[in-house]
Amino acid sequence: MDFSLNDEQRLFRDTLRSFVEREIKPVARSYEQSGRYPTEIVAGLRELGLFGLVIPEEYGGLGADTVSFALTFEEISRGWMGVAGVLGSHSVACWMLAKHGTEEQRTRFLPDLATGARRTGIALTEPGAGTDLQGITTTARRDGDSYVVNGTKMWITNARHADPLPVLVKTDPTAQPAHRGMSILLVEAGTPGFEVTADIGKLGYKGPESCEVVLTDVRVPAANLLGGTEGRGLQQALSALETGRINIAARGVGIAQRAYEEALDYARTRTAFGGPIGDFQAIQLRLAEIAVRLQSARLMTYWAASRMDDGVRMDTESGLAKIAASEAALACATDAMRIHGGYGYSTEFEIERLYRDAPLLSIGEGTNDVLRTVVAKALLAGRASIG
Secondary structure, three states, rough: OOOOOOHHHHHHHHHHHHHHHHHHOOOOHHHHHHHOOOOOHHHHHHOOOHHHHHHHHHHHHHHHHOHHHHHHHHHHHOOHHHHHHHHHHHHHHHHHHHHHOOOHHHHHHHHHHHHHHOOOOOEOOOOOOOOOOOHHOOEEEEEEEEEEEEEEEEEEEEOOOOOOEEEEOOOEEEEEEHHHHHHEEEEEOOOEEEEEEEEEOOOOOOOEEEEEEEEEEEEEEEHHEEOOOOHHHHHHHHHHHHHHHHHHHHHHHHHHHHHHHHHHHHHHHOOOEEEHHHHHHHHHHHHHHHHHHHHHHHHHHHHHHHHHHHOOOHHHHHHHHHHHHHHHHHHHHHHHHHHHHHHOOOOOOOHHHHOOOOOOHHOOOOOOOHHHHHHHHHHHHHOOOOO
């Protein structure tokens, strides 16, 4: 359904859908099962200009609105959620650089990031600090015109391709509260001491690498301090994560949509006891529940995206959308697997991949349980309201 999409957004969605049908869906299963990196698909994303999705037009990007941003990740995830991860981390980092970077930083990095000549990601999580970003231990000590960085980051998408990689550090480890001593440094590829040490094995979300990154006496020019001012790193990261949660919500909608399509087709074509299984009330109930969850998640996601386009503070809205859509993705994938029966558990069908990809969405960009407490506190404090 088109809801309130304008003509430009509808055309954009249709172009993406055609690309996914042609370039992603036919190869996703074989690529995922063989561990093949989606090099050709990434090249297609570059040709469509999608690496410049959130980059302003003045720096060579598309300058897309947030609803179009959500449409992008919904459609790509409908084909293969792993590919959405390649573009997602890049886009969140580009949005942060465009919003918070100095003019010199934007001019130096954004044009190449817009074309995909450069790619990026975002290095926040550590072995002992995920949702609790104030607990990071990576440090950056000022030494003349540079910072010397030491620490370890985990679960970093695009780590082997990022140039630069924004890294959250503590420029003042003694600051209280801790966020006042946190900054983001743009670490360029090839800098001595910057090493990608491992690709982390995963249940799902295959395709993009998720890496451990070790920084040992990495010397980063002071000119690469995001925004040029220390102590603003956590604020910069959290503002980017608002966009990131729209990204995650849209991925959830894409997975739920694909689960719906696969389940509906199977219910129509699979026969048992003399007729299609879609004639059985138990199957009908599951199909209806998938449809309810899917459309509810889509509406919530588009609503949050439109709020961002209106310039409204939307940390609560993006949190609500992320919770709703990620939970819908897992529930829809599970119900679709049940409709498929034993075949849903087979690697010959799409459902088992959707079932493995979906759980990540309830963890990434802030776990759903933590986001629930954030939403509740905003409601109790009157910073947000429903209705």
